[in-house]
Amino acid sequence: MSILVLKNIKKTYLLRNSVFEKRKSIEAVKNISLTLEHGVCLGIVGESGSGKSTLGKIILGLEKPDQGEVCFLGKNLHNLNSKELKELRQNLQVVFQDCYSAVNPRLTIGEIIAEPIRNYKRLSSVEEENQVQQLLKKVGLSPEDVHKYPSQFSGGQLQRINIARAIALKPKLIILDEAVSALDALVQIQILNLLAQLKEEFQLSYLFISHDIQAVNYIADCLVVMHQGEVVESLDDMEQLEQLEHPVSKKLLSSILPPFPKLF
Structure with a gap:
């Protein structure tokens, strides 16, 4: 299939362009x-x-x-x-062009990646953090990054974080x-x-x-x-x-x- x-x-x-113009399709x-x-x-x-x-x-x-x-x-x-x-x-997941607007700057990297996991799975806090750390390793980042914030990363690193979030549920x-x-x-x-x-x-x-x-x-x-x-x-x-x-x-x-x- x-x-x-x-x-x-x-x-x-x-x-x-204005209220006086006829709509264009x-x-x-x-x-x-x-x-x-x-x-x-x-x-x-x-x-x-x-x-x-x-x-x-x-x-x-x-x-x-x-x-x-x-x-x-x-x-x-x-x-x-x-x-x-x-x-x-x-x-069905997505990774957009703008890696900065795709993340909430007020959330930690762990919270950002865990978002889809929380929507579909019931894990303990320890299980969730372990899973997020494994995802960070999969995309070439350090498990210790889990407690950092988006402002501490470059654009390329943020896109890796967005990719980690996209693969979290194995879509x-x-x-x-x-x-x-x-x-x-x-x-x-x-x-x-x-x-x-x-x-x-x-x-x-x-x-x-x-x-x-x-x-x-x-x-x-x-x-x-x-x-x-x-x-x-x-x-x-x-x-x-x-x-x-x-x-x-x-x-x-x-x-x-x-x-x-x-x-x-």
């Missing part, structure tokens, strides 16, 4: 159908405004499509009641929405390697959303290219990346630098 199936997803926004997502298999990283790449992040929000349930279905683990996410949705959500799918784009080049490599390691260890599926086709090429097993709300090209074999033909794909390819060196 496919882990995620999108069927004819459409999303339109009505916008206007913008089709952010146009009739998109996709399938993601278990254990696969699907890259969604496109320029700013292509609709890729809107699609991610629809999959997460943060936006409701005007048309179409989002089937996760065989269930339509937008037809579930609150209890059913909560049960399913433990298998089936993690959506990575520009998860490395705000980081320095070397830190990007380190985070991409971490994500690749965790994918293999936990048999995770990823939806990797990015404007950076180089980063997508580094981690994805397959990709789709979006432009103006549509999928304009797809690729099942990343070894054939240079065979992409659409003008937008070629523009993205032209920005590729020498390949990232793998660190493991």
